Amino acid sequence: MSNFRDTGHLFRFAGIFVAAILIFLAIRGWLVPHTFGQYGHYRGAALNEIAAKPVHFAGHQSCETCHADIAEKKSSGKHASVHCEACHGPLAAHADDPSIQPAKIDTAVLCAQCHETSAAKPKGFPEVETASHSNGVSCETCHQPHSPALEAGGAQ
Amino acid sequence: MQGVNGFMYPNEVQLQWSVLIVLYPFITGLVAGAFILASLVRIFHVEAVRPTYRLAMLTALAFLLVAPLPLQLHLGHPERSYEMYLTPHRTSAMAMFGFVYLWYLMAVLVAEIWLDYRRDIVIMSQSATDWKRWIYRVMTLGSSNISPRALEIDDRVGWLITLVGIPSAFLLHGYVGFIFGSIKANPWWSSPLMPVVFIFSAMVSGIAAVMLLYMLSARLRKEPIDMRCVDTIARYLFYIFIIDFSLEMLDLVHRIYEADESFRSLDFMVHTRLYFSQIILQIFAGTLAPVVLLGLAQVVKLPELARKRIYGIAGSLTLIGIFAMRWNVVIGGQLFSKSFLGYTTYKMGLITREGLLMAMLLSLLPLFFLWVLAKLLPPWYQEQDAITAAG
Structure with a gap:
């Protein structure tokens, strides 16, 4: 006790x-x-x-049903393996209702995301220092984004 | 790119783990080390260091309370952190650490401090007059039984808790080393020696911190320093430092001899970006200098004042050296590329969530907690005698 x-x-x-x-x-x-x-x-x-969430991406096949001309142009160029929505953003709403226009792309910003010079990129990958190369001018002024190679008619 | 040399992968340019992640193993190391010092009295009956027993326990508690804060600040969303306890994943070392932390905090430190102070708490709950009386009353848990038999049982249970506490302290800090040592993708970290090195460096830093705090508190309280006590602590610090240094050198020699594909890159890093923090601060100023100073105090009969100064300098250098070791592990492991062809730079923020000011604040916070704890539960043995007299 x-x-x-x-x-x-x-x-x-x-x-x-x-x-x-x-x-x-x-x-x-x-x-x-x-x-x-x-x-x-x-x-x-x-x-x-x-x-149950709404789908935001339409998939490149949906894009190609209406934009066959662009798809063909793209298929022979350097950007053949880059899918439409990688640059244009999710476009399911536009695919469902073509009157909904996708936002305009500022190529001076978008292109630099892949093509700005970086030591980490593989050899041979097209890179530029945008500040000295274009100084804020939109890339599409000289380059054709859907087929940037020379033989496709775009500038270098 | 500024601060980057050679080839870095894009995700390596900016460091993910900041100075707060340096502070985290440093703080937990102090906890484990302080507890090991306290266990010298309880388990190994080193009576000479008894004057620091309670101070060591309170130091361990004060630093342990701050230990998760660097992680919380680093991760953000502290309101979600409790989810780690609700749905822990067995394969997550960090989730399992949450339980080790709670175990160590509640079942070891709080339990042992409560048992050790229970007699004083009961006496103070009766003698204190102001608001403290209520705090002490709550802390008695409604039991004022301090009969010799009850205190004897407390002592035995406290001994058992310390016995469990030693592997817990090893587990606590061993885990921190494990977190780094188990990352096989990083050759700077990946080593089975890492947990062992972390445990011994923790013991070194914790013992040095309590020794300095004891000397500082005696000075502030204008009381004589028990030289037998600090001499003994310094002797243990010296021995454990020798083991710690040997282990670190063993790791180094092993890396040099093995010389795997990462060696040239890491060797270059140590001779360039980490030269000051690793060679100068960690090895020369933070290890060799205190070892030589402590060794000198062992072999040469020095006067009291000289010994005090040597212990003060050696203790401070030790803490700087162990902090540099944590820095070199955490920051050093992120400065080189996995391609072994490039190096980046760590740029520390100043007034940011993970910046220098926050790191300084988190370093001072445990001292504030210790001050509060020491006010509430005086670790000074002279005051304990006064409490006994009041009882």
């Missing part, structure tokens, strides 16, 4: 730990979504929620 009395404070201390663990488990049960862990280490219901 005396032993129990002299260890009473330890039980109180341990009691706080047990209470904290129980409170943690209760909060965990309340906060963690029920579908968490259904398929993996994520919320299972997120799959359907993501699938």
